[in-house]
Amino acid sequence: MSAPQKPSVLVVDDKENMRKLFSRILGDAYAVTEGADGAQALALLASREFDVVVTDIQMPGADGFAVLREVKRRAPDTEVVLVTAYASIPKAVEAIKEGAYDYLSKPFDPDEVALIVARALEQRRQRRAAAGLKARLAEAPAPHGLLGASAAMRGLHALLSQVAARDLTVLLTGETGTGKELAARAVHAESPRKAKPFVAVNCGALPAELVESELFGHAKGAFTGATVAKPGLFEEAHGGTLFLDEIGDLPLPVQVKLNRALQEKEVRRVGTTTPVKVDARVVAATHRDLAAEVAAGRFREDLYYRLNVVTVRLPALRERREDIPLLAMHFLARAGRPELEGFTPEALRALSSYAWPGNVRQLENAVARAAAVTQGARIGVDDLPPELGVSRTAEAPGAPAGRVPAEALAKLPYREAVDSARDAVSREYLSALMQEFGGNVTHAAERAGMERESLHRLLKRYGVRSDDFKRPE
Known part of the structure; x- marks a missing residue:
């Protein structure tokens, strides 16, 4: 079995000793290619793509900005790290605004070089992973909003299409939040009734005294406040689909009348004995186990069997x-x-x-x-x-704040475990540093042995806010 290919890094500097230094620092983990100046770098970029480019800013001819622009034109996902002297830091900051990942200020620490390049590579990997996920999302089947490419969802899509074509009562089961209303709308949208109304009601949200009136309608004067006759939801859904969500919450007396309406295909408005013919396909849904509800006497057995013509279970996430x-x-x-x-x-x-x-x-x-x-x-x-x-920053028993527990590290691949541990230690160090100096970044940078801007970038990268450590005056 061949060894995995190393990530590729292009190092660009007009000074050979600097190129060799970077090659020594990065050579074990990366396939390093050297560019003697900006012009040679542009030629290399025209022939191949690199994962990360490390380039000096000040070079004769094509400088680091020219290299940066060419990288972003040809391979926007390639990350660029600028190398600059302290006096040119404002230029490096400007380069970041133009798309550079970060900058190194001379003189630099070899560990800082390795860390920044590793971070740049991880940034590229994550951006490409996000792009791949977006591409998968664009291609994933999502009929009527039921997104999912898993075997369970593909089976659900196929079953709903089959059920939709047959004018039968459907019972949708599954846990709360699985998308039962979307499934009901899918059945309606693929049925011969799709041009007619889709009417949805949550039975559990209706006050008990109004359920019958809402479903079947009422006559004028049927009860206090009934100033006009009103058709019920069955009539509103005539020719289309009536979706009864959480049907297991219906009161038993209403269950009797619902069963009769399904059997006779007619309803009687509250306050009248005159039947009204209705033609609405019923799709019901529940998160309850209706068979158990029947056994407990909370749901009518005859209604259960009338609803349970075709049962479709939606998978839990x-x-x-x-x-x-x-x-x-x-x-x-x-x-x-x-x-x-x-x-x-x-x-x-x-x-x-x-x-x-x-x-x-x-x-x-x-x-x-x-x-x-x-x-x-x-x-x-x-x-x-x-x-x-x-x-990630939650305190674990026996571990310092922010430290990843050993049992969690053991579940990760080696590179990710090392990165996670390094993140935790860096965050701990920066928090302790800010605590020591009361959030004073200038004094903290002196203690850390780095430039103030470099410390600012690290604080931002690891989510440590200096303001959180400032002492009251």
């Missing part, structure tokens, strides 16, 4: 985990923050491993919340709701 990244990306696109690129790999793993007792509806709410609070380009685990129990 935990039964189709492979759809979770697609759904999360779909909900992110609807969150009103188009600048967000997607999710970090850790966040996607956390979303995919959670049980989601509230199913798709809970996932939608979780993504909307994360999109609202995140400060980064991608949603990370710290942005996810606390009930997921995956906060």
Whole structure:
């Protein structure tokens, strides 16, 4: 078996000793190609694509800005790291505005070089993963809003299409939040009744004293407040589909009248004995076990069998985990923050491993919340709701704050485990540094042995706010 191909890095500098230094620092982990100047770099970029480009800013002829622009023109996903002397830092900051990933200020620490290049590579991987997920989302089947490419969802799509063509009563079962109303709308949209009304009602949300009136209508003067005659939902759905959500919550007396309406295809408005013929296909839904409700005497057996002509069960989200990244990306696109690129790999793993007792509806709410609070380009685990129990900075028994527990590290591939541990240590160090100096970045940078701007970038990268450590005056 051949060894995995190393990520490719192009190092561009007109000084040979600097190129060799970068090659020594990066050579073990990356396939390094050297460019003696900007012109040679442009020629190399015309012939192949690199994962990361590290280029000096000040070079004769084509400078680092020219290299940056050519990279972004040819391969926008390739990350560029600028190398500059301290006096040229404003130029490096300008380069970041033009699309560079980061900059290194001379003199630099070899560990800082390795870290920034590793981060740039991870940025590229995540951006490409997000692009791939968006492409999958665009291709994923989503008839009538029922998004999902898993085997469970493909089977559901096929079954709903078959059921829609036959004018039978349908009972949709499944946990709360699995999309039963979307399934009902799919049945209606693919049926011969699609040009007629689709009327939906949540039986559990209707006051008990108004359920009968809402379903069957009432005559003028039938009760206090009935100033005019009003048709019920069965009549409103005439020729189309009536969706009775949470039908297990119907009071028993109304169940009797509903059963008769389904049998006779007619209703009697409250306050009158005159029957009204209705032609509405009924699609009912419940999260309850109706067979158990019948056994307990809470649901009529005759109505249960009349509804249970065709039963379609919607799978819980935990039964189709492979759809979770697609759904999360779909909900992110609807969150009103188009600048967000997607999710970090850790966040996607956390979303995919959670049980989601509230199913798709809970996932939608979780993504909307994360999109609202995140400060980064991608949603990370710290942005996810606390009930997921995956906060990267949560304190674990026996571990320092922010440290990833050993048992969690053991479940990750080596590279990801090292990155996670390094993230935690960096965050701990920066928090301790800010605590020591009361949020004073200038003094903290002196202690850390780095430029103030470099410390600012690290604080932002690891989500440590200096203002949180400022002492009252």
